[in-house]
Amino acid sequence: MPTPLPHGIHKRSLLRNDVYQSIRDAIIDGTFAPDERLRDPELEAWLGVSRTPIREALLRLERAGLIVSQPGRATIVAPVDPAATSNARQVVAAMHELATRLAVPALGPNQLAAMVAANADFAEALDADDVDAALSADDQFHAVMVEASANAMIPEVLEQAMPVLRRSEYQRFSTDAARHSISAHAQIIKLASIGDSEGAALATRENWLSLGAEQDS
Numbered sequence: 618m619p620t621p622l623p624h625g626i627h628k629r630s631l632l633r634n635d636v637y638q639s640i641r642d643a644i645i646d647g648t649f650a651p652d653e654r655l656r657d658p659e660l661e662a663w664l665g666v667s668r669t670p671i672r673e674a675l676l677r678l679e680r681a682g683l684i685v686s687q688p689g690r691a692t693i694v695a696p697v698d699p700a701a702t703s704n705a706r707q708v709v710a711a712m713h714e715l716a717t718r719l720a721v722p723a724l725g726p727n728q729l730a731a732m733v734a735a736n737a738d739f740a741e742a743l744d745a746d747d748v749d750a751a752l753s754a755d756d757q758f759h760a761v762m763v764e765a766s767a768n769a770m771i772p773e774v775l776e777q778a779m780p781v782l783r784r785s786e787y788q789r790f791s792t793d794a795a796r797h798s799i800s801a802h803a804q805i806i807k808l809a810s811i812g813d814s815e816g817a818a819l820a821t822r823e824n825w826l827s828l829g830a831e832q833d834s
Contacts, residue, residue, distance in 0.1 A: 633670045633673055633674065636664055636666055636670045636671060636673075636674045637673075637674040637677050637678065639664060640655075640660065640664075640671075640674050640675070640678060641674075641678060641681075641683060641780055641783075644678070644683050644684070644694055644784070645683075645780070645783045645784050645787050646748075646749075646787055647787075649694045650694060651694050651695065651696040651697055652693055652694060652696055653693060653694045654691045654692065654693050655675070655684065655691075655692045655693065655694065656692075657671055657672070675692055678780070680777070681777060681780040681781065682695060682698075682701055682705075682780065682781045683695055683780050683781065683784075697784060698781075701781050702781055702782060702784070702785050702829070703829060705778045705779070705781040705782040706782055706785070706825065706826065706828055706829050707826075708774065708778040709775060709778050709779060709782055709825055710821075710822045710825035710826050711822070712771050712774050712775050712778070713759055713762065713763070713775075713821050713822065713824075713825055714818045714819070714821055714822035714825075715766070715768070715771065715818070716759075716762045716763045716765075716766040716768065716771050716821075717762045717766075717805070717809070717814070717817050717818040717821040718814050718815065718817075718818035719765075719766035719767070719768055719814075720761075720762040720763075720764075720765035720766040720767075720809075720814075721762075721808075721809045721812060721813070721814035721817050721818070722812070722814055723765050723767070724761075724765055724809055728761050728765055729806060729809065729810055731757070731761050732758055732761050732802070732805075732806050732809075733806060735754050735755075735757040735758035735761070735802075736754075736758055736799060736802040736803060736806065738750070738753075738754035738757070739751055739754035739755055739758060739798070739799065739802065740796075740799045741754075742754055743790070743795055743796055743799070746791075748787060748790045748791050751790045751795065752783075752786060752787065752790060755786075755790075755798065758802055759821075762821070763775070782828070785828060785829065786828060789828060797827060798824060798827075801820065801823070801824040801827065802824070804820050805817050805820045805821055805824065808820055
């Protein structure tokens with residue numbers, strides 16, 4: 618797909634992280650297709666920023682496995698790699714399992730209520746076929762456990778592993794298969810509410826691993 622037309626979505630004061638997120642999200646939702654060439658001048662015109670934050674974002678995206686740099690030739694969107702996606706899924710599942718195991722003993726009523734609300738938003742977004750809103754609500758749901766775990770290494774590892782997995786998530790959340798996560802989330806909340814950290818951790822792990830059930834079958 619051609620680079621989106623410039624329309625002032627970003628200003629020169631834009632944080633580098635926002636540039637990274639904009640390009641990342643365009644790869645995840647298919648605006649930039651696998652094997653498509655990314656050209657600096659077109660990205661500059663689209664985002665309204667200089668080359669420096671764009672090059673920094675592209676380096677981060679390369680480390681995350683979403684783009685491939687060919688020195689002296691081109692920067693292209695990485696093809697979908699089932700093995701890399703599977704590896705990322707395993708790491709993400711393990712990190713969220715750990716976060717939940719650490720978090721459950723520290724959860725209070727407000728955090729459980731936030732998870733219930735996020736799951737309701739998730740279900741509503743799926744009913745409306747709003748993939749972006751569903752992804753956002755799913756992030757909010759799992760972020761409760763990550764934050765409550767109080768382990769600063771977990772979000773760092775997730776930031777590295779999630780971008781590759783996100784493309785698979787985006788596709789799954791476009792189908793009815795995503796509705797399985799509504800009941801999976803509810804089970805996690807139920808187990809957490811009774812203080813069953815081990816059960817909630819395992820349920821969280823299975824929720825993330827189920828992301829690849831259809832692709833791997």
